[in-house]
Amino acid sequence: MTIYDISEKAGVSIATVSRVLNGSQNVSDKTRKKVLDIIDRYGYTPNAFARGLGLNTMRTMGIMCADSSDPYLAKAVYYIEQKLRASGYDSLLCCTGYAPETKAASMNLLLTKKVDGIILAGSNFVHDKESENKYIADAAAQIPVMLLNADLDIPNVYSVLSDAFSSMYEATVSVFQSGIKDILYFYNSNSYSGKHKLAGFLAAMKEQTASEADAMTQFYHGSHEDVHAMVDCLKNLRDKGLVFHGVIASDDMLALAAVKYAREMNYRIPEEFSVLGYNNSMLALCCEPELTSIDNKLETLCQHLITTLLGLLEGREMPKKTVFSGEIIRRGTTR
Amino acid sequence: MTIYDISEKAGVSIATVSRVLNGSQNVSDKTRKKVLDIIDRYGYTPNAFARGLGLNTMRTMGIMCADSSDPYLAKAVYYIEQKLRASGYDSLLCCTGYAPETKAASMNLLLTKKVDGIILAGSNFVHDKESENKYIADAAAQIPVMLLNADLDIPNVYSVLSDAFSSMYEATVSVFQSGIKDILYFYNSNSYSGKHKLAGFLAAMKEQTASEADAMTQFYHGSHEDVHAMVDCLKNLRDKGLVFHGVIASDDMLALAAVKYAREMNYRIPEEFSVLGYNNSMLALCCEPELTSIDNKLETLCQHLITTLLGLLEGREMPKKTVFSGEIIRRGTTR
DNA sequence: ATAGTAAATGTAAGCGCTTACACATCATGC
DNA sequence: GCATGATGTGTAAGCGCTTACATTTACTAT
Numbered sequence: 099m100t101i102y103d104i105s106e107k108a109g110v111s112i113a114t115v116s117r118v119l120n121g122s123q124n125v126s127d128k129t130r131k132k133v134l135d136i137i138d139r140y141g142y143t144p145n146a147f148a149r150g151l152g153l154n155t156m157r158t159m160g161i162m163c164a165d166s167s168d169p170y171l172a173k174a175v176y177y178i179e180q181k182l183r184a185s186g187y188d189s190l191l192c193c194t195g196y197a198p199e200t201k202a203a204s205m206n207l208l209l210t211k212k213v214d215g216i217i218l219a220g221s222n223f224v225h226d227k228e229s230e231n232k233y234i235a236d237a238a239a240q241i242p243v244m245l246l247n248a249d250l251d252i253p254n255v256y257s258v259l260s261d262a263f264s265s266m267y268e269a270t271v272s273v274f275q276s277g278i279k280d281i282l283y284f285y286n287s288n289s290y291s292g293k294h295k296l297a298g299f300l301a302a303m304k305e306q307t308a309s310e311a312d313a314m315t316q317f318y319h320g321s322h323e324d325v326h327a328m329v330d331c332l333k334n335l336r337d338k339g340l341v342f343h344g345v346i347a348s349d350d351m352l353a354l355a356a357v358k359y360a361r362e363m364n365y366r367i368p369e370e371f372s373v374l375g376y377n378n379s380m381l382a383l384c385c386e387p388e389l390t391s392i393d394n395k396l397e398t399l400c401q402h403l404i405t406t407l408l409g410l411l412e413g414r415e416m417p418k419k420t421v422f423s424g425e426i427i428r429r430g431t432t433r
Numbered sequence: 434m435t436i437y438d439i440s441e442k443a444g445v446s447i448a449t450v451s452r453v454l455n456g457s458q459n460v461s462d463k464t465r466k467k468v469l470d471i472i473d474r475y476g477y478t479p480n481a482f483a484r485g486l487g488l489n490t491m492r493t494m495g496i497m498c499a500d501s502s503d504p505y506l507a508k509a510v511y512y513i514e515q516k517l518r519a520s521g522y523d524s525l526l527c528c529t530g531y532a533p534e535t536k537a538a539s540m541n542l543l544l545t546k547k548v549d550g551i552i553l554a555g556s557n558f559v560h561d562k563e564s565e566n567k568y569i570a571d572a573a574a575q576i577p578v579m580l581l582n583a584d585l586d587i588p589n590v591y592s593v594l595s596d597a598f599s600s601m602y603e604a605t606v607s608v609f610q611s612g613i614k615d616i617l618y619f620y621n622s623n624s625y626s627g628k629h630k631l632a633g634f635l636a637a638m639k640e641q642t643a644s645e646a647d648a649m650t651q652f653y654h655g656s657h658e659d660v661h662a663m664v665d666c667l668k669n670l671r672d673k674g675l676v677f678h679g680v681i682a683s684d685d686m687l688a689l690a691a692v693k694y695a696r697e698m699n700y701r702i703p704e705e706f707s708v709l710g711y712n713n714s715m716l717a718l719c720c721e722p723e724l725t726s727i728d729n730k731l732e733t734l735c736q737h738l739i740t741t742l743l744g745l746l747e748g749r750e751m752p753k754k755t756v757f758s759g760e761i762i763r764r765g766t767t768r
Numbered sequence: 769a770t771a772g773t774a775a776a777t778g779t780a781a782g783c784g785c786t787t788a789c790a791c792a793t794c795a796t797g798c
Numbered sequence: 799g800c801a802t803g804a805t806g807t808g809t810a811a812g813c814g815c816t817t818a819c820a821t822t823t824a825c826t827a828t
Contacts, residue, residue, distance in 0.1 A: 100784055111808045116786060124806060146546050147485030148784030151813045156482065156546065158525070165511060169715075172507035176500065179528050188546060190493070191526040193514050211481050211491065211523060325718045354719050361721065380504075383660045384689055384719045386696065435814055446778045451816060461776060483814030486783045 160208035163219040177400035202233035221248035221290035248290040258403040260394035265424035266298030278344035283315040285348035328355030350375040373431040387430025495543035498554040512735035537568035556583035556625035583625040595729035600759030601633030611768040613679035618650040620683035663690030685710040708766040722765025
């Protein structure tokens with residue numbers, strides 16, 4: 099069933115059918131009704147490929163994320179997909195993994211499919227070396243690229259992010275002033291936001307301890323899902339003689355591992371041992387006691403991201419960078 | 434940059450360029466190289482819409498799921514997306530929510546975009562009334578439809594699922610025989626697999642207690658994320674005088690809530706109180722003590738689902754229904 | 769050398785839609 | 799009654815690709 103079939107059955111030209119389909123004003127009510135009736139009766143659906151060929155768009159957006167099963171990213175993908183759908187866009191999802199090599203290839207795939215815009219969900223997509231961000235610049239030369247929780251000084255790349263530095267800074271000060279001074283920063287990413295979080299922690303510690311000595315930090319290399327490995331990582335530190343009574347983690351999973359660690363060490367939480375997570379994901383409530391965590395307003399971020407993206411596609415001027423502040427959600431793992 | 438530009442620069446016809454692009458054998462090596470060089474030099478990418486128009490496919494699969502931020506579904510989406518990508522297919526994601534009304538509309542959207550197949554990830558897509566499954570039958574009349582964890586007797590609808598009944602049956606027997614006899618079944622879905630799980634529990638209880646009396650069950654109506662509401666639901670039961678020392682839950686989130694409940698009641702787990710979850714998701718390890726949970730081999734299911742789908746698209750005969758058995762992963766919440 | 773065949777390449781007709789432009793129709797004002 | 803302009807409709811030219819079929823070229827066997 100094509101537009102030709104419909105035009106024939108309705109006794110009009112294909113142009114008229116097309117006009118009806120696209121809500122053009124230049125169609126008389128009588129004709130419109132006639133066409134609509136036929137379409138209804140025979141159940142015609144326009145061919146998206148032909149449409150795409152003519153209009154050069156299929157109203158589809160590309161979403162890239164490292165791993166859509168990570169709770170935080172899953173939530174982000176969910177919000178983004180919902181909001182896009184509400185505006186009549188479909189979402190082509192592309193999970194790239196964390197390895198840098200695959201990212202450019204994945205992006206090319208999306209470009210090939212002629213998406214209208216690309217959303218990079220997660221700060222792991224921007225790298226230190228400018229050359230490694232070339233694939234983003236290349237894409238941005240063709241279509242708008244949106245960064246969630248990252249920022250990049252490239253034309254046509256827009257970003258929406260939360261102020262990770264300040265959130266971490268305040269959180270650290272808060273834990274420190276609650277009386278726990280030997281705090282370990284436990285993190286697993288050197289991404290854009292990862293760096294800012296770390297910097298926030300270090301700045302706060304430097305100020306609070308009034309010392310130039312290095313604050314305690316530990317990078318975790320293992321799987322993002324393996325709680326046991328995370329706990330082991332902390333135990334190793336302990337075995338090496340590092341003593342800490344607070345853990346500030348770069349995400350809730352690491353924080354949860356810290357809580358497990360503290361339990362195994364028989365620390366009382368939060369009196370003797372404090373833990374603070376990041377993302378305020380579902381995991382925070384799953385923990386026992388429940389996790390104090392930094393909420394970075396993911397839904398708000400996603401909302402603005404989509405608004406910006408759609409605005410760009412409509413040719414409007416949009417802010418190149420939008421920053422929101424996070425909020426500490428206090429629960430049982432801190433005083 | 435179109436195929437015409439390339440053909441001109443290479444001094445061949447567009448047919449030849451197309452042949453090179455599609456790996457046709459009927460091209461001399463010399464010509465092939467010449468064309469490839471030009472393509473390389475000028476950076477040509479085929480227009481997917483035009484390609485789609487001609488071939489009537491864009492190698493894209495539609496994935497529908499209620500909520501991609503649910504840990505189990507997120508994982509499913511992740512596996513499916515990965516495996517599709519490995520076979521050269523992209524994934525159009527469509528989160529429908531749990532309301533039945535939106536499902537048909539979402540499916541139409543995917544159909545409009547001319548996906549090659551549709552994957553319904555989650556058993557909440559099949560309903561009791563045949564009329565409510567019409568939207569699936571309609572889609573299946575056009576393209577293959579795959580059901581994950583559900584089954585439906587409709588032509589061209591294929592399913593891959595785990596044997597929820599048996600898993601639940603065995604799990605229930607196991608808990609019962611460990612000495613905990615007042616078991617509550619705590620569930621939140623009447624979906625296809627939901628029903629089978631419940632049936633497995635009831636069958637086991639009937640057999641074990643050798644009684645026709647109703648086993649204890651409680652349906653949870655609230656949000657899928659709200660642990661507190663789940664705990665409250667259990668407390669209400671308790672306040673009403675219902676005594677139970679075991680909870681078998683239809684998913685890990687509910688199980689986790691049961692653990693929280695048991696802690697609040699100061700039961701010792703697993704000696705005085707046992708909990709068993711379903712899905713063996715990441716939540717199981719986040720729990721304290723860690724959750725005994727039924728693993729339904731999600732990755733295997735997804736693998737078979739994709740294999741079946743791709744087989745169908747190649748015109749091969751494929752099993753209409755593939756069932757795997759689950760496995761109880763024993764951890765700290767049961768003896 | 770030459771007919772006969774196989775391999776390489778070109779030509780052109782779609783695929784189903786949008787839309788600029790041309791044309792027809794109709795109401796208006798004089 | 800007729801020029802004027804709005805409004806509705808049709809015609810046809812793309813959009814960029816694939817592919818059946820036609821044509822040319824390169825080999826083989828005689």
